[in-house]
Each structure stands twice: as structure tokens, then as C-alpha cells.
Amino acid sequence: MPVYRAPRGTRDLLPDERPVWERLETLARDLARRYGYASMETPLFEQSDVFERGIGASTDVVEKELFRVSPSRGEDTERWALRPEATAGIVRAYVQHGLQTWPQPVRVSLLGPMFRYDRPQAGRFRQFWQWDIEAIGDPGPAVDAEIIELGHRFYREAGLPDVDVLVNSIGDPACRPAYHDAVRAHFAPHADRLAGVERERLATNPLRLLDSKDPDIADLIATAPDIADHLCAACADHFAAVRAHLTVLGVPHRRERGLVRGLDYYTRTAFEYYLPGAEGQQSALGGGGRYDGLVELLGGKPTPGIGFALGLDRVVLALADAGVALPAPAHPAVVVVGADPADTATRLRIATELRAAGLVARADLATRKLGRQLEGAARDGAHLAVIVGDELDLGQVQVRDLPAGTQRLVNLPDLARELTRAHAGHRHGTDAAR
RNA sequence: GUGGCCUUAGCUCAAUCGGCAGAGCAUCGGAUUGUGGCUCCGAAGGUUACGGGUUCAAUCCCCGUAGGCCACCCCA
Numbered sequence: 001m002p003v004y005r006a007p008r009g010t011r012d013l014l015p016d017e018r019p020v021w022e023r024l025e026t027l028a029r030d031l032a033r034r035y036g037y038a039s040m041e042t043p044l045f046e047q048s049d050v051f052e053r054g055i056g057a058s059t060d061v062v063e064k065e066l067f068r069v070s071p072s073r074g075e076d077t078e079r080w081a082l083r084p085e086a087t088a089g090i091v092r093a094y095v096q097h098g099l100q101t102w103p104q105p106v107r108v109s110l111l112g113p114m115f116r117y118d119r120p121q122a123g124r125f126r127q128f129w130q131w132d133i134e135a136i137g138d139p140g141p142a143v144d145a146e147i148i149e150l151g152h153r154f155y156r157e158a159g160l161p162d163v164d165v166l167v168n169s170i171g172d173p174a175c176r177p178a179y180h181d182a183v184r185a186h187f188a189p190h191a192d193r194l195a196g197v198e199r200e201r202l203a204t205n206p207l208r209l210l211d212s213k214d215p216d217i218a219d220l221i222a223t224a225p226d227i228a229d230h231l232c233a234a235c236a237d238h239f240a241a242v243r244a245h246l247t248v249l250g251v252p253h254r255r256e257r258g259l260v261r262g263l264d265y266y267t268r269t270a271f272e273y274y275l276p277g278a279e280g281q282q283s284a285l286g287g288g289g290r291y292d293g294l295v296e297l298l299g300g301k302p303t304p305g306i307g308f309a310l311g312l313d314r315v316v317l318a319l320a321d322a323g324v325a326l327p328a329p330a331h332p333a334v335v336v337v338g339a340d341p342a343d344t345a346t347r348l349r350i351a352t353e354l355r356a357a358g359l360v361a362r363a364d365l366a367t368r369k370l371g372r373q374l375e376g377a378a379r380d381g382a383h384l385a386v387i388v389g390d391e392l393d394l395g396q397v398q399v400r401d402l403p404a405g406t407q408r409l410v411n412l413p414d415l416a417r418e419l420t421r422a423h424a425g426h427r428h429g430t431d432a433a434r
Numbered sequence: 435g436u437g438g439c440c441u442u443a444g445c446u447c448a449a450u451c452g453g454c455a456g457a458g459c460a461u462c463g464g465a466u467u468g469u470g471g472c473u474c475c476g477a478a479g480g481u482u483a484c485g486g487g488u489u490c491a492a493u494c495c496c497c498g499u500a501g502g503c504c505a506c507c508c509c510a
Contacts, residue, residue, distance in 0.1 A: 008502095060508050061508085116508095116509080119435075314510060369468090374469055375470045400470090407469085
């Protein structure tokens, strides 16, 4: 057994699984570009305050999952934490760099690793990847629908057409306090039936009780007051408009009254994407919501915002479970092999010249006999082999078409052009077949 | 953070009652000198996750640690 291993909850993405990830990354970047969401990056760690204030000190993410780091030396007295999500950092950057002076809303996209010091499980890691989309500076319901539709489209184009879209409104500071009171009043007479954590939540964040899966209180949850009946007129109008826009866009969705989201900064619109039929923990594929108070909370002017985070690890798992055909690893177009096993220099020189001409080419650098070299080329999926032999004295090499099993002599000065032409023919053929 | 199940070669798994640790796949090499995917032969690969304990003897029984999985909690 190896002495060293990847830290708990992290893993290596080896070359054979990278193609799926690259496809998802490419899709996310392409969608962001098509929708006008500009790429940005923030540090992988921030002052822990950014998360504690932004996400909320009483949330699970901050209370037990924040991945704190400290410099081993230096005069820094700051407390740092690896980012558990992207929104807080993006909003911090928005405030720091005065992005409120840019045309509003500011539409941004970020793709990268997030960290939560959680107990690992299938589909749950301490380092995981999210694609994050934010629109900061637009209060209107139309942008809510634009973003929800964007997430839905990502899943569809990724190969998961049946993802459930769940939406809800959790009100705003004008109407939520009264609803909190109503929920407390509903549960208070039955406090003895609540588990320890649940009783704490009754005081700190009664909304969280509503998405509890505790079967002992399922009946209480079912009969709890519905926030839809407690929204102020502004929130109710906003939510109705979001749903109307989604209908116009043709995004199938349903309201889930228990959907409240785990982060404190959310207001009004909350939404989640679920994998239908999946058991338990991996079924939450992504989610997001509106956070109209967050910019102000992190020191900016009152500014509305909305965004989502999609978990790419879970999409990869879902695609594998669904049996979606995964892209094959890239293979070289041309492999240069030689009759003289020891003459690696000539093979390497010719491959280098082909690369300089723009071809995807590698040389077989092992000192093994020609048969083995061809075997390796075929297994790599190469279409063409250049065979270097005695003909080199006449300025010629053999070009072998591996799938067809045919070959012919080519003059060295013509080699790159011939290979480019032959490979183009193959590419058309294989693409059509795929 | 709580509870349960699990860990043998790179991967998937065997090993009778506690008695010399094996197979398939993958890797590398060979099958008369310059031609591949098939076939045949061979090699390499192990402190049985790690550390203790019981025993003449431990992959096997006991304890601890680490890691994985599952259910909670919660999220992505």
C-alpha cells in the first residue's frame, strides 16, 4: 500500500475520466458565453468573515463545514477559510472593485473547486467542483427566470434531460419575520417531539424545520403554515412573475413549499435541480436563489442579486449512472514507428517536424521491435503510422493506414501534407460514424 | 459530528477448521532477423490498509488508527 494518498474527501481525476469533465467545463463556458455571463475568478480562500457574515454564522456550512486554514508563520493575524461556495467571494470582489459602477446587472460565471470539511460520502467530497452563475444588480423577476432556465439548459445539453426544477419563494425582510412567528407558533406546542437540532432551529431558523426529513414530525411539517399565504404583496408578485416567465420559456417546474435553502443570504426566489428517481444524497444536483441583502451585508450599497451553483461531481456521477455515452480520451492522429528499435532519434525528429506542421503526432520512443510499436499505435487509436526503415536512404517512409491495413511510400518533403490530407479523410469518416 | 458495514497485486475477486497468498483483466517481454488489435508462452507485481494483542502458527480471532461505502445531519 502506498505511503501517501490523496487527503480524505479529495480525489485524483486521472486521464481516463478527464474527458467527461472537459466536456462539462466546455459546455458551461460555452453557455456562459452564449448568455452573456463573463468569466471571472476569485481566490480559493478568503477571510473567514466573508463566509461567516455572508453565508450566516448559524448555517451548517459555516458552523461545521468551513475548511479553515492558517498560515504556518508570518505576521498575519487574519483568519482564513477555503471557499465553501462561490457567491460570497464574488460579491466581496464586486464590492471591493466598485463593480456597481459597471452597467448593471453584472453577469459573471465562475468554475472551480469548492471546499467543505464534511464527512465524505458517495457524491459528497471535501473538494468538489461547482459551476457558478451570478447576476448582480437586477431586482426584476425576468433575470430569475433567465438564470433558472440557464441551469436547466445545462443539464439538458449535458445529457440529463429529465432534471426536476423546484422553485419557491422564501419572502424578504418585510414579510419573513411574521412567517417565522407563525411557524414557531405551529411547532411550539409540540416542542417535546423535536430532536435537539430541530429545537435549536425553532429558535434560530424555523424555516429549516420545513425541509427536515425526520419522519417523526412529517405530520407537523405537512400541516405547517405555507409561506405562500404569508408573502407580502411585493414578494408574491415577484414569485408569480418568475413562474410566469418560466412558463413562457417552456421550463417545466413545480413549487416545493419545503424548499428553503441552507444559506442565510437568500431572499425571495429559491430553486433547486433534482435528479428524479435517484435515492437520497446525490439527488441534489444544484441550486440557487436571490440574495438581495448580501451586497450590503458585505459592505456595499443595497444591491439585489441572484445566482446558482451546480455541482459538477454529481453531474458526472449522474451521467455514469444514466449510461450516457462518455467521450473517449483523445488519441494521436499519427504515430511514428521504426524498423530499427534503437533509432529513437530519427523517430523523434520526424514526429517533431510533423508537430511543427500542426499535426497531432507522437513517436514511439521505446526500443522495442516494430510489431510492438505498431501494436501500441493501434491501441492508442491512432489512424496513421509512419514507418521509418531502409527507404529513409531514398528520402522515403511508409505511411500506414491502421484501420484499413494499407500502406504506401511517401517522399519526406510531402509527408506532412499527405498525413494532413489522409487524417482529414479519417476525421470525417469517424465523426459521421460516432 | 452520530451509528452500521467494509479494506487481499494497478483493477475485479479467491484462499476449506487458524496451517507455504492465488486467478482473471491490465502492464512488460518472447513466439528465427521490416508490420498491429486475435492466439500461445513467460516475467514482474504483496510487510494481506497501518499499529498492537492472542496463538507453536493469523488474510482468518480481539483492540486501536486510517481510508472507503451506507444511513443520519446537511448540502453540491
